[in-house]
Amino acid sequence: MGMEENGTQEADVLPEDWAQEDDISTEISQEIRKLKRAMLNEKFSPEILPFETSLVHELKEVIEVQDALIDEEELARSSGPSRNSLGLHLRKIEIGRVKYLLRAYLRSRLLKIEHRAKRTLHDELYRSRLSTDEFKYAENFVKLMEAHFQSSFLDQLPEKLRSVDDRDGDVDMSPGPALNRFVFCHVKKNVGTTAISDDPTDQALYLGAGDVYCLRYKPVRDLVESGSIDLL
Amino acid sequence: MEAEFLAEDEMITMLPLVSIPKMTFLQGDYGPLIPGEPIEVPIWFALALKRARKCKLVVPSWMEAKQLEKTVENERISKNRLTAVPYYYAEIASLLLHYASDDMRSAATVRRGVEDLTSLRSSKFRRYMQTNVREDCNGIKIENICSGELSAVRPVLCEILETIHRANDSGAVDPIKMQTQTQKSQGTQSTSIFSSSKPRSLRRFRA
Incomplete structure (x- = not known):
């Protein structure tokens, strides 16, 4: 069964940004694309991914500058003769779309942080993936939740049952993210034969560029981070 | 949205x-x-x-009434695989039908064509899932799936695969299974309830 046989015939029906991410486009448009990918990967991965620090920083700046420019122009227009209001309108729409994307990205991360705030803070890997703001948020969130649990019911329990640790001796009380969950992915670059389960007797899978698979997240998590595959 | x-x-x-x-x-x-x-x-x-x-x-060429008719026909003929359509075809069609139906020669035909295509594809896809999702599957290759179908099938498919695997994995903490595992490591024949199943292998979406 040749995995490679389905060649590139579907390349032209794939969305724009599935094609090569090169040339023609401006730097900003590439960043917007990257953010879009980061948002989707974040949305579909079971664990929190490294924060796109520079990307978010740069796009925030772009948004600020654009907002200021648009405000300025609007002010000028209200006093002077009306010209090209449609262009202004279109630019507003575009900036609105970028803002939406950025919010969707940050929100999908917040969702995961709230879901496992304590765990995220205690796990060295996940803690390192948070931005400074997210870290503060997680800390406050944990504090608030603990205070709330204390006052609402923990104080009424016998003393030895009151702790909210995720470990009880050697036993891990809170499960980590479900890394073994199934996800959909699109292979961007030829990855070649890849093991797709923990069991070495299982058949490996040929991940060719352009293929779409439904498989477990864990075996391919490094490929997501390296950008060889995208989650869908 | x-x-x-x-x-x-x-x-x-x-x-x-x-x-x-x-x-x-x-x-x-x-x-x-x-x-x-x-x-x-x-x-x-x-x-x-x-x-x-x-x-x-x-209107994009794939969305013209004639072309859609052809696509639906192809979809009907190729029993074993989904045909290639634009990834966001359903979303684009719905946007254009909603906002720009006056720019189409026959919006009603286009609408019907898109609906036919969607229902044909989804029933086909369901059939494939029925034949291809087995207890031993760790990865499924899916050809030419598009955005809408993906979000429709995601919760169901992922849940099913996980449930199957959880059922299998809980076999691993089953005392009998644990015993057989130690036996296995000693080279003895395994007798677990799952040992009868074929070695896990990949099922492809294409039959």
């Missing part, structure tokens, strides 16, 4: 009704718009102009 947002970044050809000089956007320059001269722009851009009645949209 999010899929529609993403679909709006796809390109479409439009015929401007006004003339606007070249404009610089974050994602590049568009224009100049010259009345009647076709230009390729993102869908969100075209739709904004359309709402202001400043352009006519050129």
Whole structure:
């Protein structure tokens, strides 16, 4: 069964940004694309991914500058003769779309942080993936939740049952993210034969560029981070 | 809604009704718009102009009534695999039918074509899942699936695969199974309830 046989015939029906991410486009448009990918990967991965620090920083700046420019122009227009209001309108729409994307990205991360705030803070890997703001948020969130649990019911329990640790001796009380969950992915670059389960007797899978698979997240998590595959 | 947002970044050809000089956007320059001269722009851009009645949209070729008919026919003929359609076809079709049906020669036919295509594809896909999802599957290759189908099938398929595996894995902490595992490591024949199953292998979406 040749995995490679389905060649590139579907390349032209794939969305724009599935094609090569090169040339023609401006730097900003590439960043917007990257953010879009980061948002989707974040949305579909079971664990929190490294924060796109520079990307978010740069796009925030772009948004600020654009907002200021648009405000300025609007002010000028209200006093002077009306010209090209449609262009202004279109630019507003575009900036609105970028803002939406950025919010969707940050929100999908917040969702995961709230879901496992304590765990995220205690796990060295996940803690390192948070931005400074997210870290503060997680800390406050944990504090608030603990205070709330204390006052609402923990104080009424016998003393030895009151702790909210995720470990009880050697036993891990809170499960980590479900890394073994199934996800959909699109292979961007030829990855070649890849093991797709923990069991070495299982058949490996040929991940060719352009293929779409439904498989477990864990075996391919490094490929997501390296950008060889995208989650869908 | 999010899929529609993403679909709006796809390109479409439009015929401007006004003339606007070249404009610089974050994602590049568009224009100049010259009345009647076709230009390729993102869908969100075209739709904004359309709402202001400043352009006519050129329906993408795959969405023309005739072409759709052919696609539906192909979809019907190729029993064993989904045919290639644009990834966001359903979203784009719904956007264009909603906002630009007056730019189509036969919006009703197009609408019907898209509906036929969607239901044909989804029933086909369901059938494949029925034959291809087995207890021993760790990865499924899916050809030519598109955005809408993916979000429809995601919760069901992922849940099923996980449940199957959880059932299998709970076999691993089963005392009998644990025993057989130690036996296995000693080279003895395994007698677990799952030992009868074939070695796990990949099932492809294509039958």
